[in-house]
Amino acid sequence: MSNAEIYLSDKSGAQWKYLEKDQPCSEGIKEVMGDSYGPEIRRMIIEVTTEGGKKVKVTIPNSDGDATVEVDGKYI
Numbered sequence: 001m002s003n004a005e006i007y008l009s010d011k012s013g014a015q016w017k018y019l020e021k022d023q024p025c026s027e028g029i030k031e032v033m034g035d036s037y038g039p040e041i042r043r044m045i046i047e048v049t050t051e052g053g054k055k056v057k058v059t060i061p062n063s064d065g066d067a068t069v070e071v072d073g074k075y076i
Contacts (some may be wrong), residue, residue, distance in 0.1 A: 004060055004067035006032065022062040 006019040006028045019028025029044050055057040057070040069076050 002028065002060075002062070002067065004028070004058075006060070014028045019060075025060050025067060026064065028060060030064045 002019055002021055002023050002025045004019060004025060005017065005021055007015045008019040008072045009015045018031040019025065020051050029041050032044065043059055043062055046060075048056045050056065055070075056071055058067060059070075060067045
């Protein structure tokens with residue numbers, strides 16, 4: 001089961017969840033991308049650079065595996 005959550009939040013505070021912690025990561029990718037995208041998606045990657053210049057990378061696999069987090073290339 002997933003160690004990640006994917007959701008969108010609007011101005012009113014409502015949230016649409018695409019992945020909850022009790023679901024496989026692959027369900028979140030399927031919700032975001034659909035199942036007719038073309039070649040199978042291997043993973044979803046979200047990268048953010050902080051104001052301090054640190055690079056944060058979250059990788060969500062299209063499997064039952066756990067999501068991972070890296071900060072400046074080091075797994076945490």
